[in-house]
Amino acid sequence: MxxxxxxxxxxxxxxxxxxxxxxxxxxxxxxxxxxxxxxxxxxxxxxxxxxxxxxxxxxxxxxxxxxxxxxxxxxxxxxxxxxxxxxxxxxxxxxxxxxxxxxxxxxxxxxxxxxxxxxxxxxxxxxxxxxxxxxxxxxxxxxxxxxxxxxxxxxxxxxxxxxxxxxxxPEDRAAVVSGLREAIRPRLHELPEEARQRFETNVLRLLDSKDPEVQKVISGVPPVIEFxxxxxxxxxxxxxxxxxxxxxxxxxxxxxxxxxxxxxxxxxxxxxxxxxxxxxxxxxxxxxxxxxxxxxxxxxxxxxxxxxxxxxxxxxxxxAQFAPPPPVFIVSLGEAALNENLLLMQMLRQRGVACEMELSARKVQAQMRRADRSGAQRVIIRGDSELEKGIFVLKNMIDGTQQEVELPELMCALEKS
RNA sequence: GUGGGUGUAGCUCAGUUGGUUAGAGCGCCAGAUUGUGAUUCUGGAUGUCGCGGGUUCAAAUCCCGUCACCCACCCCA
Structure with missing residues (x-):
């Protein structure tokens, strides 16, 4: 094709x-x-x-x-x-x-x-x-x-x-048109050809012409309201x-x-x-x-x-001043964490938290880079060791600090921001 | 509809009087760092040179056509 x-x-x-x-x-x-x-x-x-x-x-x-x-x-x-x-x-x-x-x-x-x-x-x-x-x-x-x-x-x-x-x-139109024509007619010869045609077809349009020749003539014409x-x-x-x-x-x-x-x-x-x-x-x-x-x-x-x-x-x-608020980014280490984090993301979204994650088991570095580019200010990191301990690593991308938290604490931190 | 300018990598652009394999910066991917981004270093991939035709031994480069973008006329929000 x-x-x-x-x-x-x-x-x-x-x-x-x-x-x-x-x-x-x-x-x-x-x-x-x-x-x-x-x-x-x-x-x-x-x-x-x-x-x-x-x-x-x-x-x-x-x-x-x-x-x-x-x-x-x-x-x-x-x-x-x-x-x-x-x-x-x-x-x-x-x-x-x-x-x-x-x-x-x-x-x-x-x-x-x-x-x-x-x-x-x-x-x-x-x-x-x-x-x-x-x-x-x-x-x-x-x-x-x-x-x-x-x-x-x-x-x-x-x-x-x-x-x-x-x-x-509309009742004023005839008087306006004839009034304008009377006012312009003595200087009609000063107008370019195109403008002279418009004088016949639509005098009103001469008023807002950008042509300086036309403007010179128009400047001496009384305002339409006078007619x-x-x-x-x-x-x-x-x-x-x-x-x-x-x-x-x-x-x-x-x-x-x-x-x-x-x-x-x-x-x-x-x-x-x-x-x-x-x-x-x-x-x-x-x-x-x-x-x-x-x-x-x-x-x-x-x-x-x-x-x-x-x-x-x-x-x-x-x-840029009206860009959407930064998301929370979830980084997964290993297939097990990837699947668990999918659930976590779903739950966060249902609680009103904007979040995204890498949907493949890429290297941490690559995931962190993507998190940075997404504009995320907070990153949740979870791998096998976190799964084992039942905790989450919550990293602050602005100052680089991170802490280990349990689920209630995590939700509390994310929902209020 | 008329006129002027422009089209080369994802982006911004360079590319000599036509000459052999088309470049830079940024971005992207990877490694340095087998679990940590934004900095640094190293390496890598880019592409119907807008599209079609013509001239030529040879075209991103010259010619014609065409499509699109930018700007102005005209007109309008």
Whole structure:
């Protein structure tokens, strides 16, 4: 049989020890915070009907047109691997009847986008997200942002900054687009060709362009909020005022735009300096999605776990700090002791002690070396003479001392540590 | 999708204008120490030179293709 490549597919990778310790810390602390804010977990399928995403994210967005993994199943049904979590979560909420009108849910899991990989961008990546469903209420937006800040601090992440803006309601859109076009038109000739096309297709996207030529023109344009209705402006003002009351610092950024069509009112992203070109570690906002004949209003965010990890590592936090506690290692001398120690290990494990041993009668030296490498701070040594006397040698690997103990004493020493 | 860089031992990497048997450090295994690790000394094993094809008397080295990784554009978490 021909050998098969051991490489995973492009842009996807195995996540395992020792890195996994950081993932587990992040997920575990997130669950703790979510419980305090009264959000409950939902695990939606990774595979959804294609139209769920084309309808909710927008069928002209880049995520849908260029980045989605699409496939047909054996019955010819058009499906897609989820590129984000909100659509599936909202579909779940829409299926849930009246009590779901105030659903507060969170999710964590893999998402898929078929883009060219680079720093902070994998084809399978992982998000932790929350959705608070309910009619637009600026206090809800502020609460969700507070939750996000709480998460960042629970993880010990320093140096993150929140940028906030509003994109108004769909009713504001026409005024915003024409207002922006009017403001830019006199300097249209200064823009590169590509940007001039975007002027026609999606002016809003010009606002967050990285092109310095474009930025020069954009810097002279009034903030989008100036073109919005009084109500939309008031909504943003209330969000900002509430955050101030909660002592949450945000940077209001008039150039912030989101790439998905479902956003209304408040949008924000969390950026971090330690990340390279993909410097957003989370994105969020209020949305309005029609699914299954229902209109779902909500506010939520998604955090990119890989990016959170990159930011943590940039600030000096490593997986090693969250490595599992050291085990007890059992060294056996001779076949008889090997078999007895198997029983001992089983008993220790049942009493909650993490332990491991060499499962063959290797030389003591080799077993001690392995014990050292396992990180064990205590080693139990038992051979024929110990078996005869009914005792155990308990060695402290840190100071090298050892003592002979009987079973009750041994259990006592190991269980309390 | 576009562009730049990289792929040699488990890991980090060296490898001359193409030249004979492909190297180092770390790690691993063993011995010194027939019942004691992390230190030291001695010895040992590493390998489809990413994969496939081509040029050549001769390819890790040059050419083409391909796969993957890194970085940026684009986009986004």
């Amino acid at each position: 021909a050998s098969v490549s051991h490489q995973p597919v492009q842009g996807m990778s195995d996540i395992a020890s020792p890195d996994i310790a950081l993932w587990q810390m992040i997920e575990q602390r997130a669950r703790g915070i979510f419980a305090r804010y009264r959000f409950s977990e939902v695990r939606t399928p990774v595979l959804e009907k294609l139209e769920l995403f084309t309808h909710s994210l927008g069928d002209t967005t880049d995520v849908v047109t260029k980045e989605m993994y699409m496939l047909e199943d054996r019955g010819g049904r058009k499906l897609a691997l989820r590129p984000e979590g909100t659509a599936g979560a909202v579909r779940y909420v829409a299926s849930g009847g009246e009590e779901s009108s105030n659903a507060r849910i969170f999710y964590m899991g893999p998402m898929f986008r078929c883009e060219r990989p680079q720093a902070g961008r994998k084809r399978q990546f992982h998000q932790i997200g929350v959705e608070a469903v309910g009619v637009p209420n600026p206090l809800a937006d502020a609460e969700v942002i507070a939750l996000q800040v709480h998460l960042l601090s629970a993880w010990g992440l320093e140096g993150a900054e929140i940028r906030l803006n509003t994109i108004g309601l 919005m209705s009084a109500a939309s402006r008031a909504y943003l003002d209330t969000v900002i005022a509430t955050l101030r009351k909660l002592e949450i610092h945000v940077e209001v950024d008039a150039s912030l735009v989101r790439g998905l069509d479902y956003y209304v009112h408040t949008v924000w992203e969390v950026v971090h300096g330690g990340l390279g070109a993909q410097n957003a570690l989370a994105g969020g906002g209020r949305y309005r999605i029609d699914v299954g004949g229902k209109r779902i209003d909500g506010v939520g965010f998604a955090m990119g776990v890989e990016r959170v990890i990159a930011a943590l590592e940039a600030t000096g936090i490593t997986a």
